[in-house]
Structure formats: C-alpha cells, structure tokens
Amino acid sequence: MSPQSPFPWQANYWSRLVNLHSVKKLSHAYLITGLKDIGKYQFACEFSRYLLCRSPSNGNACGNCDNCSLGHKSDHPDCMKIFPDDKGRVIKVDHIRSLSEFFSQTSHAGGAKIALINNANYLNTAASNALLKTLEEPSDKTFIFLCSDSPSSLLQTIRSRCQTIQMTLPEKSIAINWLQQSVVTPCDFDSLLNSAKGRPLYALELQKNDLLAVEERFINLFLELTTGKISLQLIVKAIKDIGEVIAIDYLINLFSNTTKALLHGSLEDQISSQEKTFLDICSASNLSTKNVALAFFKFHDELLVARRHLSETNLNTQLIVESLVWQWHSLWRE
Ligand SMILES: [Zn+2]
CATH class of the missing domain: 3.40.50.300 (P-loop containing nucleotide triphosphate hydrolases)
Structure with missing residues (x-):
C-alpha cells in the first residue's frame, strides 16, 4: 500500500x-x-x-x-x-x-x-x-x-x-497537471478547468458525468424566467427535479460571478457566455447599473438564506423555493 x-x-x-x-x-x-x-x-x-x-x-x-x-x-x-x-x-x-x-x-x-x-x-x-x-x-x-x-x-x-x-483555488498549472493524470480520456484540460472555474475535482466530475450540460440548461431556464418567457411554476418544477440545494448552488454561483463582473467591469472576460447573456438581459432593463447591482446583492442574500433554511427540516421546501422564485420575479418584473 x-x-x-x-x-x-x-x-x-x-x-x-x-x-x-x-x-x-x-x-x-x-x-x-x-x-x-x-x-x-x-x-x-x-x-x-x-x-x-x-x-x-x-x-x-x-x-x-x-x-x-x-x-x-x-x-x-x-x-x-x-x-x-x-x-x-x-x-x-x-x-x-x-x-x-x-x-x-x-x-x-x-x-x-x-x-x-x-x-x-x-x-x-x-x-x-x-x-x-x-x-x-x-x-x-x-x-x-x-x-x-x-x-x-x-x-x-x-x-x-x-x-x-x-483553502484557495489551486494554481492552474498544478491543477492541470493533476487532471492530466486523473482523467482517463484526454481532452482540452485548459477549457475543462475553466468550465469548472478552476476547481479540479469539479472538472473531473464534469468530464465524467457531463454535468455542465445540466447546469447550463437550468440557468437557461432561469434566464427565460427573467425575460418573462416561462412561468414561475416551470422553474419551480425544474428546481425540484434537479434538487433544491444543487439548483440554489447554481444560482448562487451565477449571482456571485455576475455581481463581481458588474462591479468590476474588467472581470467580464472571466465569466461564461451564459453569464454575459444574463448581464446583457439585466442591463437592458430600465434600472441603472447601480440598481441592478443592488437587486443582485439582495437576491444573492436571499439565496444564501434559502440555502440555510433548506437545512431546517421543519420548513416546507416547496414554500422556500416558491418564495425565492417569486422574490426574483417581483424584484425583476415589477
Ligand atoms: Zn501507518
């Protein structure tokens, strides 16, 4: 051994x-x-x-x-x-x-x-x-x-x-070196690690299970909710299907990345094309950049609270998710 x-x-x-x-x-x-x-x-x-x-x-x-x-x-x-x-x-x-x-x-x-x-x-x-x-x-x-x-x-x-x-994110070269030794099928390690936002174990998961596609499909639905193309019920169902904690984590990720990019424009080249689309949708609204940022902050907080609440068994999961979706909808569509 x-x-x-x-x-x-x-x-x-x-x-x-x-x-x-x-x-x-x-x-x-x-x-x-x-x-x-x-x-x-x-x-x-x-x-x-x-x-x-x-x-x-x-x-x-x-x-x-x-x-x-x-x-x-x-x-x-x-x-x-x-x-x-x-x-x-x-x-x-x-x-x-x-x-x-x-x-x-x-x-x-x-x-x-x-x-x-x-x-x-x-x-x-x-x-x-x-x-x-x-x-x-x-x-x-x-x-x-x-x-x-x-x-x-x-x-x-x-x-x-x-x-x-x-613990901080690993240095890119160290992470890529490790991925090269851990992944069975060779691939573009650089973009795999980028998709995983520098997290090596997630990069490995992505490669094994094509999880990136699941997250992308879900965030697309959320974008459609923001533009009013789909109903609240549809996104609530999608959250339930993926698993509440996972879906909320996807959203936390979306909001922390886009809020950072919104506050420091220079970071925009570090976000995904989907996150860029989300920012474009929100920037095209009547709100000023400052108010968009405030709305993002507020919702990011709500997401953290919701995730915390999901760990309390005595609360109704469905209710937490519905109220979250409703909050985003009213924050954005009113
Ligand atoms: Zn020993």
Missing part, C-alpha cells in the same frame, strides 16, 4: 498541520473553508489517517501499519465521519449526539480520536448548539475538522472556536 498524501495543491496546508502536530500544538478544532470541489474534505480524511498512523514518515502516513490498513479498508473506529443526510440537506442533532458519545469512549487504538464533519453549514440549529457544547469542552487527543464552502452559514460561536484553514 502506498503512503497517503494530500492533493498536490494542498502541500502548504498539509505541512503546516504536520509541523504543528510535531510540536504538539495542533488545535482541537479546525474549520476548513474554500470553494466547493477543491478537496477540503479529502484533505481532512487524509490528515486523519496521518494522525492515526503508528509510524508516519516524511510527514505522511506510512500506509502499512494496522491503523493505516484499517482506515484504508473501511472507516477507522477512531475516526467518525458526519455528513448531511441522503438528500444532502441537513445534519441533525442525533448525528452530533452520537459524536459526543464517540468522544466519551476510550480510543480503540490508544491514540487520537477524530471527527470529520463535511458540509458543516448544513448543521441545523439543534445540531449546531449540540456541537458548540462539544467544542467548548475539548478532551485530550480529540480533533474535529469541519469542512464548509459556506462558513458564513455556520454559527459565529462555532466559527470562533475553530482555527480556520482558508
């Missing part, structure tokens, strides 16, 4: 943690932030293997000891992984309760106990409060890694109890 290691663009973050660990200064809790699909969770998984390894060498897990073998075949009993439920929408309080129980038990291998929480922004209120308690009472040799591409959706009190690792 080969030694485990992080992705090539994560070397700096990795060595920083390894160094802290070697001088016993690793913090109890880390929040790994950054865009989706740059390998935040995979980094945390790899680092947990390193922490559990009995004989790490050169800053990597050995890949051969009993802990490495155990962690490779299935989940290591001293590493608990928590992520949103099947629909990808919520981390419930039961998950966090089992986490406190996990930490209260003796370590299986006699070493560290680690919890990894992926997409931590989907913790609902009760789960957030329960996690806060765990973060406030750190026990010896326990580590928690939260990963999130939307850290502002987390409770401020949770964020303040974690050390933040802000």
Whole structure:
C-alpha cells in the first residue's frame, strides 16, 4: 500500500498541520473553508489517517501499519465521519449526539480520536448548539475538522472556536497537471478547468458525468424566467427535479460571478457566455447599473438564506423555493 498524501495543491496546508502536530500544538478544532470541489474534505480524511498512523514518515502516513490498513479498508473506529443526510440537506442533532458519545469512549487504538464533519453549514440549529457544547469542552487527543464552502452559514460561536484553514483555488498549472493524470480520456484540460472555474475535482466530475450540460440548461431556464418567457411554476418544477440545494448552488454561483463582473467591469472576460447573456438581459432593463447591482446583492442574500433554511427540516421546501422564485420575479418584473 502506498503512503497517503494530500492533493498536490494542498502541500502548504498539509505541512503546516504536520509541523504543528510535531510540536504538539495542533488545535482541537479546525474549520476548513474554500470553494466547493477543491478537496477540503479529502484533505481532512487524509490528515486523519496521518494522525492515526503508528509510524508516519516524511510527514505522511506510512500506509502499512494496522491503523493505516484499517482506515484504508473501511472507516477507522477512531475516526467518525458526519455528513448531511441522503438528500444532502441537513445534519441533525442525533448525528452530533452520537459524536459526543464517540468522544466519551476510550480510543480503540490508544491514540487520537477524530471527527470529520463535511458540509458543516448544513448543521441545523439543534445540531449546531449540540456541537458548540462539544467544542467548548475539548478532551485530550480529540480533533474535529469541519469542512464548509459556506462558513458564513455556520454559527459565529462555532466559527470562533475553530482555527480556520482558508483553502484557495489551486494554481492552474498544478491543477492541470493533476487532471492530466486523473482523467482517463484526454481532452482540452485548459477549457475543462475553466468550465469548472478552476476547481479540479469539479472538472473531473464534469468530464465524467457531463454535468455542465445540466447546469447550463437550468440557468437557461432561469434566464427565460427573467425575460418573462416561462412561468414561475416551470422553474419551480425544474428546481425540484434537479434538487433544491444543487439548483440554489447554481444560482448562487451565477449571482456571485455576475455581481463581481458588474462591479468590476474588467472581470467580464472571466465569466461564461451564459453569464454575459444574463448581464446583457439585466442591463437592458430600465434600472441603472447601480440598481441592478443592488437587486443582485439582495437576491444573492436571499439565496444564501434559502440555502440555510433548506437545512431546517421543519420548513416546507416547496414554500422556500416558491418564495425565492417569486422574490426574483417581483424584484425583476415589477
Ligand atoms: Zn501507518
């Protein structure tokens, strides 16, 4: 078995943690932030293997000891992984309760106990409060890694109890080099990475599943809603078909890119042709550029709130989506 290691663009973050660990200064809790699909969770998984390894060498897990073998075949009993439920929408309080129980038990291998929480922004209120308690009472040799591409959706009190690792987009050459080694069918890596907005793991997904087409079709529908060509019901149905969280993420992406381009005209060459079309549609309205930007800001905020609400099980998904679509419609068509 080969030694485990992080992705090539994560070397700096990795060595920083390894160094802290070697001088016993690793913090109890880390929040790994950054865009989706740059390998935040995979980094945390790899680092947990390193922490559990009995004989790490050169800053990597050995890949051969009993802990490495155990962690490779299935989940290591001293590493608990928590992520949103099947629909990808919520981390419930039961998950966090089992986490406190996990930490209260003796370590299986006699070493560290680690919890990894992926997409931590989907913790609902009760789960957030329960996690806060765990973060406030750190026990010896326990580590928690939260990963999130939307850290502002987390409770401020949770964020303040974690050390933040802000992962940036990989350098293009490093990402392309990695894609060349990871993609089976050769392709135009440069434009593949551009379509994925520089996120290597998403580029890989796009190539495998032709996901780009799904996003494009959905954003086209949203453009048609903006020009009044299709009904509110049609877009609500499209959102339901794709999955509410995914569709809202597509919209968040559309609005953050176009708002940036609107505010700094020079960025216009960095947006997709579809985003350009969207900007053209909105610029052709009677509103001034300033008011278009304000409308974009406002709706971007609404999207973030909606995404947060989708993680609360007691709210009606259909209602959240309908109200969102209605807000855009009235913001734009009135
Ligand atoms: Zn090992």
